Amino acid sequence: MIEVTNLTKKFGDFMAVDDVSFNVADGEVFAFLGPNGAGKTTTVKMLTTLLHPTSGTMRLDNIDPVADPEGARRTFGIVFQDPSLDDDLTAWENMDLHGVLYDVPDVERHKRSEELLELVDLWDRKDSLVKEFSGGMKRRLEIARGLLHDPKILFLDEPTTGLDPQTRNLLWERLRELNKNEKMTIFLTTHYMEEADQMASRIAIMDHGKIIATGSSESLKKQTNTDSLEAAFLALTGRNIREEDAGSSGHAKNMGRVWQGGNRR
Amino acid sequence: MKKIYYLWLRQIKKYLRSTPRLAGLLAQPIIFLVMFGYGFGSSFGGGSNYLDYLAPGIVGMSIIFTAIFSGLEVIWDRQFGFLKETLVAPMPRTDVMIGRTAGTATAATIQGVVVLIISFLFGFRPVSWGAIVPAIFIMFLISLTFASLGTVIGSLLDDMQAFPIIINFLIQPMFFLSGALFTLQGLPDWLSFISRIDPLTYGVDALRVLLSDIGHTDLGLGIDTIVLVVTSLFFVFLGGYFFEKIQV
Numbered sequence: 067m068i069e070v071t072n073l074t075k076k077f078g079d080f081m082a083v084d085d086v087s088f089n090v091a092d093g094e095v096f097a098f099l100g101p102n103g104a105g106k107t108t109t110v111k112m113l114t115t116l117l118h119p120t121s122g123t124m125r126l127d128n129i130d131p132v133a134d135p136e137g138a139r140r141t142f143g144i145v146f147q148d149p150s151l152d153d154d155l156t157a158w159e160n161m162d163l164h165g166v167l168y169d170v171p172d173v174e175r176h177k178r179s180e181e182l183l184e185l186v187d188l189w190d191r192k193d194s195l196v197k198e199f200s201g202g203m204k205r206r207l208e209i210a211r212g213l214l215h216d217p218k219i220l221f222l223d224e225p226t227t228g229l230d231p232q233t234r235n236l237l238w239e240r241l242r243e244l245n246k247n248e249k250m251t252i253f254l255t256t257h258y259m260e261e262a263d264q265m266a267s268r269i270a271i272m273d274h275g276k277i278i279a280t281g282s283s284e285s286l287k288k289q290t291n292t293d294s295l296e297a298a299f300l301a302l303t304g305r306n307i308r309e310e311d312a313g314s315s316g317h318a319k320n321m322g323r324v325w326q327g328g329n330r331r
Numbered sequence: 332m333k334k335i336y337y338l339w340l341r342q343i344k345k346y347l348r349s350t351p352r353l354a355g356l357l358a359q360p361i362i363f364l365v366m367f368g369y370g371f372g373s374s375f376g377g378g379s380n381y382l383d384y385l386a387p388g389i390v391g392m393s394i395i396f397t398a399i400f401s402g403l404e405v406i407w408d409r410q411f412g413f414l415k416e417t418l419v420a421p422m423p424r425t426d427v428m429i430g431r432t433a434g435t436a437t438a439a440t441i442q443g444v445v446v447l448i449i450s451f452l453f454g455f456r457p458v459s460w461g462a463i464v465p466a467i468f469i470m471f472l473i474s475l476t477f478a479s480l481g482t483v484i485g486s487l488l489d490d491m492q493a494f495p496i497i498i499n500f501l502i503q504p505m506f507f508l509s510g511a512l513f514t515l516q517g518l519p520d521w522l523s524f525i526s527r528i529d530p531l532t533y534g535v536d537a538l539r540v541l542l543s544d545i546g547h548t549d550l551g552l553g554i555d556t557i558v559l560v561v562t563s564l565f566f567v568f569l570g571g572y573f574f575e576k577i578q579v
Contacts, residue, residue, distance in 0.1 A: 150414075155345075166333060
């Protein structure tokens with residue numbers, strides 16, 4: 067469903083994504099695990115036509131997002147890491163606009179919007195402007211909106227950051243259902259180990275723009291001789307730092323921060 | 332079409348809901364009508380005649396300052412994230428751009444009509460009431476031109492700070508050199524050249540022909556309209572082109 071070969075993105079001298087290759091099978095739940103600035107979001111942005119890669123090829127359901135961005139956009143839905151709601155619209159209007167833009171038929175759109183707003187406990191506030199919402203409420207609305215339509219592939223970029231445990235559990239439950247019933251392929255990035263551990267059938271660990279290990283949680287533990295994913299993660303990312311000389315690694319990290327700061331605008 | 336309509340509607344809602352902005356956008360033409368209409372008019376002698384000359388210019392002014400906001404809205408949406416939501420939607424990005432731009436252009440046209448009504452309160456009367464409808468069409472062409480120009484600028488900039496500079500160095504000169512406030516006779520050649528490539532010149536001229544029949548050039552309504560149609564289409568295409576290229 068997702069094929070990525072030698073994908074690279076450079077911002078000036080900084081290698082945000084460095085020669086990354088991976089495949090995600092149809093109906094699979096695939097997780098990108100990595101520290102901040104590892105290149106997870108940049109990879110998702112390239113896959114979702116928001117950024118052009120420096121080199122490498124990608125396929126979403128056999129469509130090249132560079133050559134046919136519009137075709138690629140029809141295959142996926144995405145929940146972004148940072149806010150992407152319209153603060154001047156109400157919760158309901160945000161849902162409705164999203165449903166229209168994503169071709170959800172009228173009857174279904176209204177039904178599902180109501181159902182999802184109930185689910186994230188925002189139905190009472192559906193006619194309030196989003197700018198009156200707290201951070202947590204906005205995040206919940208964002209998740210509800212992301213689940214309004216059934217794309218073939220759902221990208222979730224650190225979806226649970228800033229979510230309360232209740233909503234987090236709701237989200238995972240819902241995602242499991244979608245994955246099972248609709249055979250939806252799910253691509254998520256996270257830095258919560260237990261999330262990747264529970265949800266993903268395969269995990270790619272990313273650091274400094276490179277994928278340093280791929281496999282199921284079990285195989286990653288076996289590979290590193292550890293008994294938890296966290297220990298495996300630390301073993302892998304730790305080893306990676308020792309492989310590079312300290313200077314350039316520190317530099318890359320700083321560049322990563324500069325880039326992230328600039329990106330947030 | 333439905334998607335374009337929803338994006339259009341979003342712009343209209345945002346325009347109507349932003350009360351401080353609405354107030355500011357209405358205060359500006361009122362201040363100009365008072366300051367120039369009374370102040371300038373009396374120092375030049377024929378007070379009411381100057382209002383007849385001024386009113387279409389002020390309508391044009393309020394339109395461009397509202398329409399150019401489309402650019403700020405692109406930057407704003409980029410900064411606050413909503414732009415991404417539309418950029419990954421399964422639709423051509425040019426449709427996204429058209430919906431947004433048409434929405435802002437419609438808002439700017441409404442603004443123009445409201446300012447025209449305000450100018451009635453100051454004593455302005457159109458030469459014929461039947462000319463109001465074609466005048467609104469001209470207002471929409473001006474709105475579309477500048478809303479698209481705003482989209483071009485907004486697609487190229489990712490920084491709010493740069494936007495006021497654009498307003499100062501592009502929109503202010505375009506406004507002053509359009510003949511909205513004073514006749515353009517006796518300008519140095521280079522300034523008169525700039526005024527001739529300024530689309531607002533043709534917009535204000537057309538509004539004058541239709542509404543006050545005073546102080547217009549001898550270009551004629553036909554030429555004015557053709558120039559406005561061509562430039563608005565040109566900027567819509569240019570806006571679509573640059574909007575397509577946005578990376579977030």
